[in-house]
Amino acid sequence: MITLNDKNQGLIVKPILLKDIKNKLIAPIKGQASIISQEEAIYLVVDKTMSHDLYEEISSAIKKIYNDFKFSFDIDLDAFIEIFKEEDTVFDACCEALMFLDHEQFSLKTKASKSSRIFNLISKIDFKDRFKNQEIKMEFVNFARDLQDTPPNICTPQYFAQKIQEKAKDIEKIKVTVLDKKDIEKLGMGMLLAVNAASYEEPKVVIVEYCSDAKLEKTALIGKGITFDSGGYSLKLSASMKGMKFDMTGAAVTCATVLGLGKAKAKANVAAVAVLTENRIGGKGTLVETVVKSYNGLTVEILNTDAEGRLVLGDAITYAIRDLKAQKMIDVATLTGAIRFCLGTYMTGAFATDDKFYEEFYQASLKGHEEIWRMPIHSQNYKYMRSSAIADLTNMAPVPDGGSSNAAAFLAEFSEGVPLIHLDVAATGHTPTRGNGIMLKNMFELLNK
Known part of the structure; x- marks a missing residue:
């Protein structure tokens, strides 16, 4: 449990600058924590260089203390703020780290352990409103994480x-619509149906809408929801299938974001569109070089059945534009392995068709503390996606160059002039074994006004 107080109730975490260390029992190593029992304190060694990436460094330090010391503790926020001056960043780093760590993660173990620890954030500054906002935001980050972590034999569409x-039942002004296979066929979502063709589980499109004021500009959050990805007939190697239950990360994050905005009573007009299916192999599986017709009418030659995410997202983008009348769109997808080689596992690749909308999202990311880096969509990427000899588009470029940008160009072909931000979270959406609800905080900060 995490609480907010103005008085210390027990063992307390305090920062100490390297130059101020006088007790020989405190290890003079930046980021190292030492318990001084006589003072009932855990001293965390810091220096001013932490201000270059303050949120990440404080958050990482609190996580280390949480994991190293298996007991309750308080955090002296004011002592951190006195050193680093950035009160909101210090508060967010400590609060979000504890709410993330203290969440009881999804488990099917017969003897699951539950935390009974209590953590207090101590400050004379009035953080009550910010604390309430963080409680709601992190509740839905953790909800998305639980969906991510659920095994694929359970977490079907x-x-x-x-x-x-x-989850939506008790939240005001939330409307949930679920399209089944007949609805999808009636709409003509040919790309989604092609990905679903070999699965025993029917596809679903889940639409979560929240509107506090219909006069506000409508933003659609579009999530890739492949609940398991075998690659289809472009079959993955067995080692590459591990972690493919996380291929529905975008769907979990976008739906959870809208639910969180509803609970926060945000001034927003927003809808999530989550496209859900398995990508399996079987007698009815889509064959390489199959041509299908998308929801917006464009024909697509499927040259790689493992490039399925862009297919389902293309139909979802059309739904957001034509059925929901979205005026701005953000999609979140574990889309390309290539993004890892560009940005590693510490930055999400962001692609945008509109500079102004991207700048708005970038500013929100500074408050959400989830790092993004803008990647290009070059004219050559569009040429590659239009290179099919027999269809309007292909889902795979004729060369391996620019894989992540090619995928973004494919999605942009369906945007019909509506501003689109594409977030490729293939490398940032989960650790090898656990989901992290990535990009929810950024989208929440963008829309929670």
Whole structure:
């Protein structure tokens, strides 16, 4: 449990500058924490260089203390603020780290342990409103994480839809619509149906809408929801299939964001569109070089069935534009392995068709503390996606160059002039074993006004 107080109630975490260390029991190593029992304190060694990436360094330090010391503690926020001056950043780093760590993660173990630790954030500054905002935001980050962590034999499209409906029941002004296979066929979402062709589980499209004022500009958050990705007939190697339950990260994050905005009573007009299906192999599986017709009418030659995410997202983008009348769009997708080689596992690749909208999102990312880096969509990427000899588009370029940008160009082909931000979270959306609800905080900060 995490609480906010103005008085210390027990063992307290305090920062200490390297130059101020006088006690020989305090290890003079930046980021190292030492317990001084006589003072009932845990001293965390810091220096001013932490201000270059203050949120990340404080957050990482608190996580280390949480994991190293298996007991309750308080954090002296004012002592950190006195050194670093950035009160909101210090508060966010400590508060979000504890709310993330103290969440009881999804588990099917027969003897699961539950934390009974209490953590107090101590400050004379009035952080009550900010604390309430963080409670809501982190509740839905953790909700998205639980969906990510659920095994693929349980988290089918149907299960996912049910979980969203259950979570939405007690939130005002939230509307959840679930499209089944007949609805999808009637709409003509040919790309989604092609990906689903070999699966025993029917596809679903889950739409979560929240509107506090219909006069506000409508933003659609579009999530890739491949609940398991085998690659289809472009079959993955067995080692590459591990972690493919996380291929529905975008769907979890976008739906959870809208639910969180509703609970926060944000001044927003927003909808999530989550496209959900498995990508399996089987007698009815889509073959390489198949041509299908998308929801917006463009024909697409499928040259790689493992490039399925862009297919389902293309139909979802059309739904957001034509059925929901979205005026801005953000999609979140574990889309390309290539993004890891560009940005590693510490920055999310962001692609945008509109500079002004990107700048708005970038400013929100500074408050959400989830690092992004803008990547290009070059004219050559569009040429590659239009290179099919027999269809309007292909889902795979004729060369391996620029894989992440090619995927973004494919999505932009369906945007119909509506501003689109594409967030490729393939390298940042999860650790090898756990989801992290990435990009929810940034989208929440963008829309929570």
